[in-house]
Amino acid sequence: MNFKKVTEASYLTADKASTYRAILRYFYMQHERMREFLYPDDILRHLKEQGEFTDYTSEQLQADLDQLVKWGNIIARQEAGKVRTVDEFKKKRFRYQSTPYTVEFERMLVEMEGLGETFGGSLEKTQFERLQQALEKVEEALGENVKEEECSQRLDDVMTYFRAITKNTADYLAYLNSERAEEKMQTEAFLAYKEQFTTYLRDFIVGMQQTSSIIQSLLKRMSVDDLTLFFQKAADHKTKAFRFEEQDTEAAKKENEEKWESLKVWFLGDALHQSEYELLEERTNESIRRITRVMQRLSERHQHFHSRKKDYLHLAKWFDSLENIGDAHHLSAVAFGVFHTKHLHTDHVPTDDIYTDVWEEEAMSHHTKPRIPGNTERTKAGAVTDFTKEKDQVRKEEEERRKREKEMIETYIHDNCIDTSEVREVEAYIRKLFLSWIGRAMSKKDRTIKTNMGERVKVEINRAKKTELWAEDGVMHMPTCTFHFIDRPVVRGEGGVPHGAESIQ
Numbered sequence: 001m002n003f004k005k006v007t008e009a010s011y012l013t014a015d016k017a018s019t020y021r022a023i024l025r026y027f028y029m030q031h032e033r034m035r036e037f038l039y040p041d042d043i044l045r046h047l048k049e050q051g052e053f054t055d056y057t058s059e060q061l062q063a064d065l066d067q068l069v070k071w072g073n074i075i076a077r078q079e080a081g082k083v084r085t086v087d088e089f090k091k092k093r094f095r096y097q098s099t100p101y102t103v104e105f106e107r108m109l110v111e112m113e114g115l116g117e118t119f120g121g122s123l124e125k126t127q128f129e130r131l132q133q134a135l136e137k138v139e140e141a142l143g144e145n146v147k148e149e150e151c152s153q154r155l156d157d158v159m160t161y162f163r164a165i166t167k168n169t170a171d172y173l174a175y176l177n178s179e180r181a182e183e184k185m186q187t188e189a190f191l192a193y194k195e196q197f198t199t200y201l202r203d204f205i206v207g208m209q210q211t212s213s214i215i216q217s218l219l220k221r222m223s224v225d226d227l228t229l230f231f232q233k234a235a236d237h238k239t240k241a242f243r244f245e246e247q248d249t250e251a252a253k254k255e256n257e258e259k260w261e262s263l264k265v266w267f268l269g270d271a272l273h274q275s276e277y278e279l280l281e282e283r284t285n286e287s288i289r290r291i292t293r294v295m296q297r298l299s300e301r302h303q304h305f306h307s308r309k310k311d312y313l314h315l316a317k318w319f320d321s322l323e324n325i326g327d328a329h330h331l332s333a334v335a336f337g338v339f340h341t342k343h344l345h346t347d348h349v350p351t352d353d354i355y356t357d358v359w360e361e362e363a364m365s366h367h368t369k370p371r372i373p374g375n376t377e378r379t380k381a382g383a384v385t386d387f388t389k390e391k392d393q394v395r396k397e398e399e400e401r402r403k404r405e406k407e408m409i410e411t412y413i414h415d416n417c418i419d420t421s422e423v424r425e426v427e428a429y430i431r432k433l434f435l436s437w438i439g440r441a442m443s444k445k446d447r448t449i450k451t452n453m454g455e456r457v458k459v460e461i462n463r464a465k466k467t468e469l470w471a472e473d474g475v476m477h478m479p480t481c482t483f484h485f486i487d488r489p490v491v492r493g494e495g496g497v498p499h500g501a502e503s504i505q
Contacts, residue, residue: 008101027098028106125207131161152237
């Protein structure tokens with residue numbers, strides 16, 4: 001890589017930057033209209049149409065064009081033909097063409113000017129769907145004799161949607177975390193958009209989750225070795241485009257492999273880093289939580305300053321409509337609560353059930369200490385109680401319980417695995433244990449967990465096949481799951497053949 005000084009960018013910070021930028025912007029506009037060569041007369045005519053260049057002369061333009069040629073922004077070509085006068089021949093009539101650096105600089109500046117001072121981007125769930133479709137087409141190409149042009153196009157589609165996802169999501173999340181967005185969220189006007197905003201983020205998360213698992217499965221199925229021929233065809237097509245410079249097919253193939261590896265790391269992660277997809281999901285969820293907290297604070301502040309004049313007038317009319325003081329007292333107790341009540345505080349908690357009513361609890365005793373100066377509670381040293389026997393008893397009971405649990409699990413294991421489709425009825429505890437294994441495995445990339453008994457178990461879920469687990473407290477419908485006990489030795493039957501191999505053969 002060559003990190004030389006980029007003299008083509010000098011026009012952006014020069015003293016006459018406004019003039020240079022006006023000239024090169026005109027070059028860029030004409031380049032987009034497929035007009036490559038411009039004459040000084042056309043440039044001068046365009047500049048004079050602008051208000052600030054009314055006194056601009058052709059001599060000044062020629063000096064500015066010469067400077068831009070030195071910087072490498074434009075290329076001057078002398079036109080010897082079609083000379084009408086001797087003066088034109090002496091002046092060396094030139095036409096100018098913008099360089100690739102200039103075109104890319106101006107294209108970038110036009111895009112940045114359209115964004116303004118805020119980040120752009122968006123959260124588009126359809127981009128994940130299009131990336132999924134593009135990856136499926138790449139997988140189809142592995143088993144077919146696809147032409148080089150088609151391979152190159154399918155690879156370009158994958159990378160185009162991948163770049164759109166990374167760029168748009170990064171820019172939009174940066175916009176949400178920007179100072180300007182933070183200020184907008186603190187205003188009362190933000191409450192009008194709260195539902196629309198949260199719905200937008202939640203729809204993106206749901207759509208992303210629906211397609212991301214399929215994308216991850218596709219990337220896992222297609223290894224770099226499987227894609228070698230596909231990358232080679234795409235590179236061969238790219239190098240077929242005519243260039244005077246020598247083109248390296250092997251370098252183009254290596255570049256395709258590196259781009260594909262970046263795509264896999266973004267969705268699947270690697271041994272050292274978490275996947276960017278998981279980080280995107282976490283950041284989007286955190287944005288929802290942050291917006292929810294902001295909305296809650298705004299609602300509380302809005303409610304604090306809300307006038308309750310109409311409520312009080314309605315309550316006053318209600319009191320005025322009553323005929324006796326007794327009914328007024330009853331209404332007051334309901335509206336404002338009981339006056340002059342005594343509150344007793346105690347640290348005694350009779351029950352942990354929050355749904356238990358007061359009259360269902362047992363009575364408690366509260367001893368009030370007299371507030372007399374010098375009246376302090378007397379304390380005396382106590383002996384240290386030995387709970388060794390109790391601890392041994394609890395430990396023994398826990399070991400027996402774990403032993404019974406292990407024996408119960410062993411009854412369901414066949415050929416070092418448990419298949420829920422083959423289990424008809426289970427104990428309620430075993431069902432909860434299966435669900436806990438599934439829940440922990442879903443958070444692991446390799447779906448492998450370690451049980452309380454110290455064994456590694458790999459959970460395999462077949463969503464296409466349903467099964468029923470019967471227990472004494474009901475029936476649970478769930479996808480068929482298979483729990484593979486990895487660390488156990490393979491049990492071999494007669495002739496040294498592992499159990500279960502007969503069915504495979």
